[in-house]
Amino acid sequence: MNISIIGATGYSGVELIRLLKSHPEAKIESLFASSQAGNELTNVFPHLTNIAQFPLEAIDIEKTAEWVFLATPSGVSGKLVPSLLEAGRKVIDISGDFRLPQETYQKWYGKETAEESLRQKAVYALPEWFSEQIKGAQLVANPGCYPTAASLGLAPALPYIDPNSIIIDAKSGVSGAGRSVGLGTHFGEVNENINAYKVGKHQHTPEIEQTLTRIGGKETIISFTPHLVPMTRGILCTMYATITEEVNFQELYQSTYEGKPFVRVRPAGSYPKTKEVLGSNYCDIAVHVDPRTNRLVVLSVIDNVVKGASGQAVQNMNLMAGLEETAGLEFSPVYP
Ligand SMILES: NC(=O)C1=CN([C@@H]2O[C@H](COP(=O)(O)OP(=O)(O)OC[C@H]3O[C@@H](n4cnc5c(N)ncnc54)[C@H](OP(=O)(O)O)[C@@H]3O)[C@@H](O)[C@H]2O)C=CC1
Numbered sequence: 001m002n003i004s005i006i007g008a009t010g011y012s013g014v015e016l017i018r019l020l021k022s023h024p025e026a027k028i029e030s031l032f033a034s035s036q037a038g039n040e041l042t043n044v045f046p047h048l049t050n051i052a053q054f055p056l057e058a059i060d061i062e063k064t065a066e067w068v069f070l071a072t073p074s075g076v077s078g079k080l081v082p083s084l085l086e087a088g089r090k091v092i093d094i095s096g097d098f099r100l101p102q103e104t105y106q107k108w109y110g111k112e113t114a115e116e117s118l119r120q121k122a123v124y125a126l127p128e129w130f131s132e133q134i135k136g137a138q139l140v141a142n143p144g145c146y147p148t149a150a151s152l153g154l155a156p157a158l159p160y161i162d163p164n165s166i167i168i169d170a171k172s173g174v175s176g177a178g179r180s181v182g183l184g185t186h187f188g189e190v191n192e193n194i195n196a197y198k199v200g201k202h203q204h205t206p207e208i209e210q211t212l213t214r215i216g217g218k219e220t221i222i223s224f225t226p227h228l229v230p231m232t233r234g235i236l237c238t239m240y241a242t243i244t245e246e247v248n249f250q251e252l253y254q255s256t257y258e259g260k261p262f263v264r265v266r267p268a269g270s271y272p273k274t275k276e277v278l279g280s281n282y283c284d285i286a287v288h289v290d291p292r293t294n295r296l297v298v299l300s301v302i303d304n305v306v307k308g309a310s311g312q313a314v315q316n317m318n319l320m321a322g323l324e325e326t327a328g329l330e331f332s333p334v335y336p
Pocket residue numbers: 006007008009010011012013032033034035036037059071072073074076094095096143144145175176177178179180304305308309
């Protein structure tokens with residue numbers, strides 16, 4: 001499979017290069033960037049010396065290979081995808097441009113995206129829940145990082161909780177904000193610090209609601225508060241919901257995710273840590289029942305750049321191509 005990456009010099013782009021270099025069926029053919037076009041990949045990322053030698057090209061649809069990953073900031077793929085589809089490419093979009101209905105996207109991202117008729121061609125690609133739709137798709141919208149951790153963590157419980165009681169308290173490392181320099185991710189601002197941001201207005205709120213509504217079959221409105229924590233990679237979601245029907249949640253989660261290679265339901269009473277999934281495509285989940293408050297507490301951890309972006313994108317490529325879902329992704333987390 002010949003592959004192009006657009007946005008190859010960002011954190012998800014460079015993670016795609018790492019994963020695809022050791023994928024048994026994939027061959028990276030070309031890399032595209034924006035401000036770095038004209039430069040060499042190893043000038044931007046010296047850690048890839050003798051591993052990946054590529055020029056960084058200015059975006060040119062004609063020069064793209066059959067499989068195209070878009071790892072560009074929001075607002076870019078909405079403009080590129082029409083020509084990519086016309087050229088017959090298979091497209092995996094890591095950005096948020098094709099995840100939401102056009103109007104909802106414009107409201108929450110404050111940007112334009114593709115026409116709704118085109119947007120509807122995209123399959124929302126959370127593989128553990130929508131694999132049948134992903135197989136054979138030409139365009140997939142890779143889920144966001146927080147929506148991946150939150151949706152995988154809450155989905156099995158939906159028939160047994162009040163969908164409008166859900167509270168998601170999430171923490172992310174700074175790589176979630178991308179590689180470009182900004183005051184919010186400056187060392188002096190992040191180190192020895194923790195802060196909430198975008199309370200009540202984070203762009204992943206409607207995406208999580210859309211996914212839970214679709215899986216649970218009931219209109220779901222959530223409270224979602226993300227926090228920035230002083231680490232590089234990783235997301236922990238601590239999620240609360242009122243229980244409406246008593247079931248054995250541990251057994252429910254284990255049976256739901258049986259045969260799903262990248263979701264590991266941890267033993268009852270566990271406290272998964274972000275380092276236990278670092279650099280891997282796993283999402284580790286633990287469920288706790290608090291009988292005093294009648295609440296379910298779910299803990300879910302991922303590496304935001306792998307299961308939250310590029311690893312899940314490769315998992316989706318595997319499904320689209322009819323390969324083993326795990327191809328190129330069977331490695332252990334890095335520890336410590
Ligand atoms: N980081 C994460 O954990 C996750 C990110 N995402 C999403 O993935 C996408 C990429 O994120 P991330 O890798 O963090 O971003 P980065 O900011 O690290 O990288 C952005 C990439 O896009 C290129 N780029 C910048 N502006 C433009 C433009 N106007 N047109 C074309 N290309 C452009 C940059 O090229 P150059 O360097 O040459 O300027 C760079 O290669 C975003 O939409 C993000 O929201 C989704 C899930 C998780």
